[in-house]
Structures are given as C-alpha cells and as structure tokens.
Amino acid sequence: MLVSAEKAMPEAQKPPVFDPADPLGIDDLLSEDDLAIRTTVRAWTADRVLPRVAEWYEAGELPEVRELARELGALGALGMSLTGYGCAGASAVQYGLACLELEAADSGIRSLVSVQGSLAMYAIHRFGSEEQKRQWLPRMAAGEAIGCFGLTEPDHGSDPSAMRTRARRDGTDWLLSGRKMWITNGSVASVAVVWARTEEGVRGFLVPTDAPGFSAPEIRHKWSLRASITSELVLDDVRLPADAVLPGATGLRGPLSCLSHARYGIVWGAMGAARTCFETALDYAKQREQFDRPIGGFQLTQAKLADMALELHKGILLAHHLGRRMDAGRIRPEQISFGKLNNTREALEICRTARTILGANGISLEYPVMRHATNLESVLTYEGTVEMHQLVLGKALTGLDAFR
Structure with a gap:
C-alpha cells in the first residue's frame, strides 16, 4: 500500500514551517x-x-x-x-x-x-x-581615528595603472603631489592611505590629514550615497618622513588586494539593501488595497514578489558560500568579482521592482525603497564597474585579456 511521503515521515523529521523571511532555511x-x-x-x-x-x-x-x-x-x-x-x-x-x-x-x-x-x-x-x-x-x-583610502583619481577610475599622483624622494623624505576623487570619509579622516607612483612602482603612504599641503574638500550635490561623506583629496607637495611608506606593498597588487576585501563586504551588503526593499514591498502588498482587495492577491504582484525572493536568497547563499571560502583561505579575486557583479546587479533590480509595487509611494522618503535604489546605483559601479567585473570573469573563463 502506498502512503504519502509526509505521512511516512517520522514526526521528528517533518519540515519546519515555511518562513517568508528565510524561505531556504539559510x-x-x-x-x-x-x-x-x-x-x-x-x-x-x-x-x-x-x-x-x-x-x-x-x-x-x-x-x-x-x-x-x-x-x-x-x-x-x-x-x-x-x-x-x-x-x-x-x-x-x-x-x-x-x-x-x-x-x-x-x-x-x-x-x-x-x-x-x-x-x-x-x-x-x-x-x-x-x-x-x-x-x-x-x-x-575603536573608532577614535577614521581612515580613508585614496586610489581613484579624477581621470582614472577603472584604470589605476594610469594614476598621476606621484611621490618623489627629497633626501630621506617623500613629497606627494596629486589628486584623488570620490573618497569616502576623506574630510573626516585622521589618516589617508594614499597610493602614488614612485620610481620603484606604485607604493602606499600613510598621510596624516593635518599634514601641510593636504586638503580634502567635500563633494556636494550627490544624488546617491547622500548619508555618507565623500571627498576629493588634494596633495600639494605633502612632505612625509621615510617611514610613512607601507613597506609590504609595491605595485598595484597591494591596493587591488584591499579592493577585493572591500568588494567581499559589498557582496553581503547589497543583499541587505535588497532585503529591506523586498520586505517593504511584501508588507505594502499585503496592506494596500485596489479593486477591493490587497494588491498582494493579484497574480502579477505575486510573480514580482516571487522573483524578488528568488534573487534575494540566491544572493545571500552566494555571499555565504564566498564567506566560507574566505574563512577556509580558498577565495579567489575572480570569485569575489562573481559575487559583486551578481549581487549588486540583482539588488538594484529588486529595489526597482519594489518601487513598482509601491507605485507613487515608492518615490517617497517615507519609505526606504528609492533611497536604497539610488544608493545602489553607486554601489553597482564603485570598487569595480559592472563592465570591469564582467571582463575579470571573461578573462578567467577564456584565458584572454580583453582589458586593453
């Protein structure tokens, strides 16, 4: 006699109740x-x-x-x-x-x-x-000193090898000159990690922000990341002692390894913004009524919510997988590019879809959706644009370098 799988399953092995907040049991x-x-x-x-x-x-x-x-x-x-x-x-x-x-x-x-x-x-x-x-x-x-990281320049974002900031020796000292752009925390930092070209290659320098010749004017009129301090760094013959240079890094591998570490955090962070927008849309859809019933009861709205949940929790699973690889010492930069490319792109799409569910309310700051969507427009392209991460993966897949 055949019995259903659920009836045959011992009581202790019955699946847990479905949780809309964690549908995969992550x-x-x-x-x-x-x-x-x-x-x-x-x-x-x-x-x-x-x-x-x-x-x-x-x-x-x-x-x-x-x-x-x-x-x-x-x-x-x-x-x-x-x-x-x-x-x-x-x-x-x-x-x-x-x-x-x-x-x-x-x-x-x-x-x-x-x-x-x-x-x-x-x-x-x-x-x-x-x-x-x-x-x-x-x-x-302890948060008693804030730091910033100066790599991107006004004319060189995706191609840091073309940086114009220079550091030259003057006796035992260094003199730094150049500009960095789109620097988070710049105007409130106590120390700036600045990457500059030297005769030995690209080197990193610890620049106290009270050093003569250093300034960090804040960038205004942003439509994204508005609850964040973004600055330009201006270095006008900033004199530094010999021990200001980071001794363990020569060449671009130094700053690029830092970017990989930061991109890993974005893989997770983007899913946080997406989660808030999804949860906002789900709650709204269950309460907002049109045609005498909640809009969450309409097929088109449910299709949107289902697709959003799929991409959100797949992205969290991807982030978790990469985290375990990083903890095991087995993460590769190409894998971080995989995560950054996928999760920022999907997070932005989730936010945009959530906006359509909220309708006109989606553009109001009374709800978080548009704020997250505009923020993610920056997250999508900083620390590696979509195109650059596609080319990183393209090179890894084909063995052919398409950057130049």
Missing part, C-alpha cells in the same frame, strides 16, 4: 555566534540609524559620523575580520552578516565601515610595519 547554516552578531548589529541600526537616516539622506550629510564611528568601534565592527591590535578577529561570514545588516539600514553606513576596515585598516594590517600598526590600528578599531 539561518540553519549559521552558528549561535553568527546569529548573535547579526542580532547585535541589527539592533544598533534600529536604534541609531533608522530613526534618522531619511533625514540625513534628504539633507545630504552624516552629521554624527564621529559618534557613529566610536559606537561601531565599541561593537567591534571596525576592522572586524582582522586580528590583533584591538580588532575583533571575527570570521568572514560574521563580517558579511554585519555588512548585510548595516546596508539594510543604508549603504552609506556600510560604506563608512567598509572603507575604515576593509580598505584603510586592511592596508595597514597587511602591508604596514609593526610601528605603523601599533600607531593606527587600535585607535581605528
């Missing part, structure tokens, strides 16, 4: 520590970011950046996956979960953390001298 892959970190960061954003972020975004400012940095330092979120020097030593997956929760609040807040930890602190931790690490990392981990 939380089963997380440890208690992982979940605790996620809960802590989510609670902090609910208390400190969500009540004010629409106001910050509308004003185009982040007025409490130093206070927020110290609070994030107290949480252990700055340089989170680094070890020693006051850093938390968390796993890559735990760092990713934090990035997801931060960007679920706003991409600008996640950018503050990413630039501090994955770019500035990571560069010092990996390439700095012991003296440089002791001087900067503990204060940066």
Whole structure:
C-alpha cells in the first residue's frame, strides 16, 4: 500500500514551517555566534540609524559620523575580520552578516565601515610595519581615528595603472603631489592611505590629514550615497618622513588586494539593501488595497514578489558560500568579482521592482525603497564597474585579456 511521503515521515523529521523571511532555511547554516552578531548589529541600526537616516539622506550629510564611528568601534565592527591590535578577529561570514545588516539600514553606513576596515585598516594590517600598526590600528578599531583610502583619481577610475599622483624622494623624505576623487570619509579622516607612483612602482603612504599641503574638500550635490561623506583629496607637495611608506606593498597588487576585501563586504551588503526593499514591498502588498482587495492577491504582484525572493536568497547563499571560502583561505579575486557583479546587479533590480509595487509611494522618503535604489546605483559601479567585473570573469573563463 502506498502512503504519502509526509505521512511516512517520522514526526521528528517533518519540515519546519515555511518562513517568508528565510524561505531556504539559510539561518540553519549559521552558528549561535553568527546569529548573535547579526542580532547585535541589527539592533544598533534600529536604534541609531533608522530613526534618522531619511533625514540625513534628504539633507545630504552624516552629521554624527564621529559618534557613529566610536559606537561601531565599541561593537567591534571596525576592522572586524582582522586580528590583533584591538580588532575583533571575527570570521568572514560574521563580517558579511554585519555588512548585510548595516546596508539594510543604508549603504552609506556600510560604506563608512567598509572603507575604515576593509580598505584603510586592511592596508595597514597587511602591508604596514609593526610601528605603523601599533600607531593606527587600535585607535581605528575603536573608532577614535577614521581612515580613508585614496586610489581613484579624477581621470582614472577603472584604470589605476594610469594614476598621476606621484611621490618623489627629497633626501630621506617623500613629497606627494596629486589628486584623488570620490573618497569616502576623506574630510573626516585622521589618516589617508594614499597610493602614488614612485620610481620603484606604485607604493602606499600613510598621510596624516593635518599634514601641510593636504586638503580634502567635500563633494556636494550627490544624488546617491547622500548619508555618507565623500571627498576629493588634494596633495600639494605633502612632505612625509621615510617611514610613512607601507613597506609590504609595491605595485598595484597591494591596493587591488584591499579592493577585493572591500568588494567581499559589498557582496553581503547589497543583499541587505535588497532585503529591506523586498520586505517593504511584501508588507505594502499585503496592506494596500485596489479593486477591493490587497494588491498582494493579484497574480502579477505575486510573480514580482516571487522573483524578488528568488534573487534575494540566491544572493545571500552566494555571499555565504564566498564567506566560507574566505574563512577556509580558498577565495579567489575572480570569485569575489562573481559575487559583486551578481549581487549588486540583482539588488538594484529588486529595489526597482519594489518601487513598482509601491507605485507613487515608492518615490517617497517615507519609505526606504528609492533611497536604497539610488544608493545602489553607486554601489553597482564603485570598487569595480559592472563592465570591469564582467571582463575579470571573461578573462578567467577564456584565458584572454580583453582589458586593453
């Protein structure tokens, strides 16, 4: 006699109730520590970011950046996956979960953390001298000192090998001249990690922002990442001592490895923005009535929600997979490009679809959808445009270099 699979299944093996917030049961892959970190960061954003972020975004400012940095330092979120020097030593997956929760609040807040930890602190931790690490990392981990990372230039974004910023020797000192553009945290930083061309190749320098000849005018009139501080760095014969250079990095591999670490955080973070927009659209669809019933009951709306859920949770699974590979020491830059390309592209599409479900309300700051969508327009192209990551993967697949 045949019986249904469900009837034949022992009581203890029956599947759990379907959870719309976690339809694939991804939380089963997380440890208690992982979940605790996620809960802590989510609670902090609910208390400190969500009540004010629409106001910050509308004003185009982040007025409490130093206070927020110290609070994030107290949480252990700055340089989170680094070890020693006051850093938390968390796993890559735990760092990713934090990035997801931060960007679920706003991409600008996640950018503050990413630039501090994955770019500035990571560069010092990996390439700095012991003296440089002791001087900067503990204060940066605590949020007492903010860092920025100067690689992109006004005329050279995707092609850093063409940078014009120069560092030349003057006795035992260095003189730095040039400009960097689109630098997160630039005007509030205490130290700038600046990459410049030298006779020996591209080198990294730790530039105290109070050094004569250094300035960081803030970039205004942005329509994206408005709750984030973005600056230009101007270096006019900034004199630095010999020990300002990062001794462990010569050539572009140094800054590019920092970018890979930061891109990994974006793989997770983009899914945070997407999750907020999906959850907003789902809640709205169950409450908004047209033609005498909730719009969530119409086939076209349900098709949109189903497709959004598919891409959201596939993206989270991809981020989790890459995190496990990073924790195992088996991650490759091409795999991070895979994640960054897919998740930013799909996150933006989720936000755009959510906007259509909300209709006219989708453009209002009373809802987070348009804010996340405009932020993701920047996240889509910074730290590697769509086209550059496509070419990274194209080269990996074919063995042929199409960059030039």
